Amino acid sequence: MASSLRTKLRIATTVLGARGFWDALAGRFLWQPLTPFAKPEGVAVSAAGGGCLRGALHVHTCTYSDGAGTIEEVMEAAKAAGVDFVLLTDHNTMRPKADGLEERYAGQTPFLIVGDEITVKGGAFLLALDLPGDFEFAPGQDPQVAIDAILAAGGLPLVSLPDDMKHPWDAWDATGCEGLEALNLSTVAREHINLLSLAWLLPLWKLKGELAVLRAICTRPDASLASWDRLLAQGKKQIGLGALDAHALMKIGKKKHPLPSYENSFRAVTTHALLPQPPGTLWVPILGGEGRRGEILAVHQALRAGHCYFAYDCLGEIALDFSATLSPSPNPASQDWHPEGTRGAGGRRAIMGDDAPLGSMLIATGPETALLRLYRAGEGIVAAGKGSLSYVADKPGAYRIEAYLVGAQRGPLFVGARPWAFTNPIYVGS
Numbered sequence: 001m002a003s004s005l006r007t008k009l010r011i012a013t014t015v016l017g018a019r020g021f022w023d024a025l026a027g028r029f030l031w032q033p034l035t036p037f038a039k040p041e042g043v044a045v046s047a048a049g050g051g052c053l054r055g056a057l058h059v060h061t062c063t064y065s066d067g068a069g070t071i072e073e074v075m076e077a078a079k080a081a082g083v084d085f086v087l088l089t090d091h092n093t094m095r096p097k098a099d100g101l102e103e104r105y106a107g108q109t110p111f112l113i114v115g116d117e118i119t120v121k122g123g124a125f126l127l128a129l130d131l132p133g134d135f136e137f138a139p140g141q142d143p144q145v146a147i148d149a150i151l152a153a154g155g156l157p158l159v160s161l162p163d164d165m166k167h168p169w170d171a172w173d174a175t176g177c178e179g180l181e182a183l184n185l186s187t188v189a190r191e192h193i194n195l196l197s198l199a200w201l202l203p204l205w206k207l208k209g210e211l212a213v214l215r216a217i218c219t220r221p222d223a224s225l226a227s228w229d230r231l232l233a234q235g236k237k238q239i240g241l242g243a244l245d246a247h248a249l250m251k252i253g254k255k256k257h258p259l260p261s262y263e264n265s266f267r268a269v270t271t272h273a274l275l276p277q278p279p280g281t282l283w284v285p286i287l288g289g290e291g292r293r294g295e296i297l298a299v300h301q302a303l304r305a306g307h308c309y310f311a312y313d314c315l316g317e318i319a320l321d322f323s324a325t326l327s328p329s330p331n332p333a334s335q336d337w338h339p340e341g342t343r344g345a346g347g348r349r350a351i352m353g354d355d356a357p358l359g360s361m362l363i364a365t366g367p368e369t370a371l372l373r374l375y376r377a378g379e380g381i382v383a384a385g386k387g388s389l390s391y392v393a394d395k396p397g398a399y400r401i402e403a404y405l406v407g408a409q410r411g412p413l414f415v416g417a418r419p420w421a422f423t424n425p426i427y428v429g430s
């Protein structure tokens, strides 16, 4: 067979085999229909206390690895996009921290947190947070060796790009990993930008701009959520994050293009870290340091505790609250039992990431336009509209909320519903 025909056949097989092709063919971008679960009695409860910081997670620069922009350009873009912080994770290096970049941006908005993206054997990736600036690790080693090294240095190991098209994570048996990128914008983009979808994404890009294209491909990251739910069903506590893998570079054909821009990536997906107090009150002195902002510590604590949710912010501003109380109350703050007093000292209320006793009332609140769906380790339990859901957790398990921006309801289907935000679980009866 002539080699050109073989190449054409190979390309055709690759395109036909990609999930994004069939999604495009089925018009999933436009419709994204949802079968509703049973509707519970809604109990509206407003969110209590605390602060929230929105971060652009998993970003690369040309200063330290293979991104398109310098650190200054990244921070300018983050400022324009209106995020509160950037988590820089250049490949296999903590040098930005050793070089004092966290201090340089301390006391500013956005501020900078330095992490690391470590390449393991086979080409898969680990995100490593909260590491010291002198941490060094040779890439390409066994995943378990990498996880152990991160833990030994006091860091937080998380699976990065679990469903990367080229190098998906397959070391799910490794122990010590504390979570994963349950949503990664690059993975979503690679799945959905293909020859077929370009036929209408390109005109959309020309007419409405790059952010409109990113909005169009906001789909539920089924595979990554399934991996997360599988771990949760095994009784493991696992942190879920929304990340970008932002390089501001995309390979189309043989050429690399500066797409999507840092700014639009930062507008598209962020992780919302929930803090015990309003952000402005979190300044703490660091021993021997220059007085680094307490927000960096607070963000690390929030992510470690799973006190966070992640969202497609480009679909609209969203504030999502998910908590557990022993019984419904008009004043949830008075029933706060959070063990660390995250929401009110000596409290009696659990928030996402926390434990709660069996029989707790789970309460989720979001925008009026949101449909909320409650899952227990991957199983759809209940759904409710108008941004308000409550449910008595009658079985042990990890309960989490997915919020959808609802278009219209046509019979049993929510037509045009877009996945909007995803909370970390509340662990009931664990």
Ligand SMILES: [Zn+2]
Pocket (backbone or CB within 6 Å): 058, 060, 117, 245, 246
């Ligand atoms: Zn990356």
